[in-house]
Amino acid sequence: MVALVQSETTVQTPGALTAARALLRRELLLAWRRRNDALFPVLYAIIVTALFPFALGPEPQLLARVSGGVLLVTVLLAMLPTLESMFRGDLEDGSLEQMLLAPQPLALLALARIAGYWLSTTLPLIVVAPLLALLLHLPLDVLPVLLAALLLATPLLALLGAVLAALTAATRRSAILLALMLLPLAVPVVIFAAGAVAAAQSGLPHSAPLLWLAAALVLALVLAPLACAAALRIAVET
């Protein structure tokens, strides 16, 4: 009898990958239903980028020289407000507790959640990045390097940010706190991503910083979901 009940529950429990896929699908569906929200980071990035020529002057040479760094910092800043509310909704409507109680490993579910965040919030920023780069006169042949740097740097930032967002999930008005915690951790990401763009701009080999970024991304893909799961447990436990 006991064996029968056990086998029944094991049959009913979906596998870890199925659960992660379902969570990712839910995340993308929610993002699609509120697709206007995805526009806000993009608008924010456009506005910040448009302010730089006013502040620095419209000289194309100067703008081209700083464009890589400006774009990376802009994308990082545009991610901050959305990162802050990453787990807020889940905590308030109780679905975070369901994730914690689920038999599937929490780290994997957190990874699915982060992947959903990256696809829904950060990908639009990368799509609009070439337009912003043109506004700042970034040379066209450097554009692929910029996109590669963004494609490697933004998931890394999302993974780091998710750990911190999980830590601050239970606090009110944590936007500044999140920035304070994330910016020191983001220093290497900014250095290597902007370094790759700057190297490409001055005609130097740029593969080394991109490979460093890729290595850091692989490391973060393994470690960050575990830290994120631990942080979620601390945020929810009473």
Place this chain on the structure above:
Amino acid sequence: MSRSYLPHWVHWLGSPPNFYRFAGALRPWLFWSTLVLGAIGLYGGLVLAPSDYQQGDAYRIIFIHVPCAWMSLFAYGCMAAAALIALVWRIKLAEVIAMECAPVGAAFTFVTLVTGSLWGKPMWGTWWTWDARLTSELVLLFLYFGVIGLFNAIEDRRRAARAASLLALVGIVNLPIVHYSVVWWNTLHQGSTVNLFGQSHISADMLWPLLLMALATHLYFFASVLNRARVGLLAVEGGKDWARGLVAESANA
């Protein structure tokens, strides 16, 4: 029955009332030896040690700057070790100690940055340069601020300590990455223009005050953390009998 591999006194000291009394008894010894060693070290450094042939008397800030720089890293190491113990074994005392290390470490980091910039003005002609060492120290200060800020942002003291402990551990994984990436960044752009440790052979007249000052700052760190941990323990354990008993004692005295 689970067997403990730790000596008995570790368990004894882990209990908040015992630790409170132990730290209270240790406190005057630590503070007085800090004062005595610091006074001797400062006298040796500021008066007895000869001037540097290149930097003149301006180098004497080394006796404050270098011990503080060592302590800024040492304090982070202590905080991370206590944070690991707090997260793995859920020991209340380790949570308190990890959180009390952060403000002391931040203060040491701040003093390091200020004395470094005071030193940099006559030596390099600038208050600040984006040298790898300086930038890493600045990032370290922000890591401390993050830990302190997170600890203060969460209402529940124990949960706040556990969350901030996790952040401290994330920080210690990240700190070497930050340091080496900053070294890489600076050498890419302008090469190393400033080498803080150009003089690898320090004269013995300068070495002993420096080591004495390092010892004094260590003692001060322990004294300060133990002192703060006593207060932190009282705040966490406010409702317990031993804490109430202490209040009653001091009220009667």
